[in-house]
Amino acid sequence: MSTETEIDKLTQEIENKLKFYEYRQSLKKEYEYTKRMEKLKQKIDLLKSKNETILQNIEKSMNKISNLKKHISTLESEMENKKKKLENIDDTSDFIGLNIYNKSDTLWNVQLYKLPIKNENDDDDRTFSFDIAHVGNNIELKNIYPENCIDTDQIMSEINATADDKKILKLIVLIRSELIRKYS
The missing domain is CATH 1.20.5 (Single alpha-helices involved in coiled-coils or other helix-helix interfaces)
Structure with missing residues (x-):
């Protein structure tokens, strides 16, 4: 090769x-x-x-x-x-002319107005107010305005003053009826 x-x-x-x-x-x-x-x-x-x-x-x-x-x-x-x-x-x-204000757990302020009552002087205030208080197991009326507009002893004697919601409503109705009866 x-x-x-x-x-x-x-x-x-x-x-x-x-x-x-x-x-x-x-x-x-x-x-x-x-x-x-x-x-x-x-x-x-x-x-x-x-x-x-x-x-x-x-x-x-x-x-x-x-x-x-x-x-x-x-x-x-x-x-x-x-x-x-x-x-x-x-x-x-x-x-219906009703206001309820809760001031505390045990105190309510109730205002009643527009009641069908006679008013001698148109300048007079037609509003009634009071406080309902739980005191122990009972309810009490306080700070009634105008003063002496209702007989609290008579109204409280008409209900058993033990504290429950039905009694409070009954108390409001009784006071309203008494105001209408007294001032009509």
């Missing part, structure tokens, strides 16, 4: 090895690229999964917000109805 042939053969072998090396490098790059692509695909899948969970949570939150808005609307409607009822009660108490 001649030197030239050997050189050609060696050159061919070197070229083949270079091609093989380049091919191997190309495969290595492809493999690394494929690995990176797989990792990216996994990350994308993970993000898609998280995104779906987030979207579901957003949907649930929107439903909760919608339900809360409905509940708030219902509560506002109920509050408006209660407000109207309270206004009607205020109108009713004004119509």
Whole structure:
């Protein structure tokens, strides 16, 4: 074999090895690229999964917000109805001429006005007021205005003075009746 042939053969072998090396490098790059692509695909899948969970949570939150808005609307409607009822009660108490103010847990101030009584002087105040107090287990009348407008002993003798709500209401009705009887 001649030197030239050997050189050609060696050159061919070197070229083949270079091609093989380049091919191997190309495969290595492809493999690394494929690995990176797989990792990216996994990350994308993970993000898609998280995104779906987030979207579901957003949907649930929107439903909760919608339900809360409905509940708030219902509560506002109920509050408006209660407000109207309270206004009607205020109108009713004004119509019957009765106001009861809670001064404490054991003391109420009662005002009676618009009573169907004769009024000799139009400048006179037609409002009568008194306090009802819980003293122990009994109720007592205090601070009657105008003074001596009713006989408290007589009225208190008509009811058992034990403290309960029915007795207090009965006492108010008795005093109102006595005022109308006395001043009519």
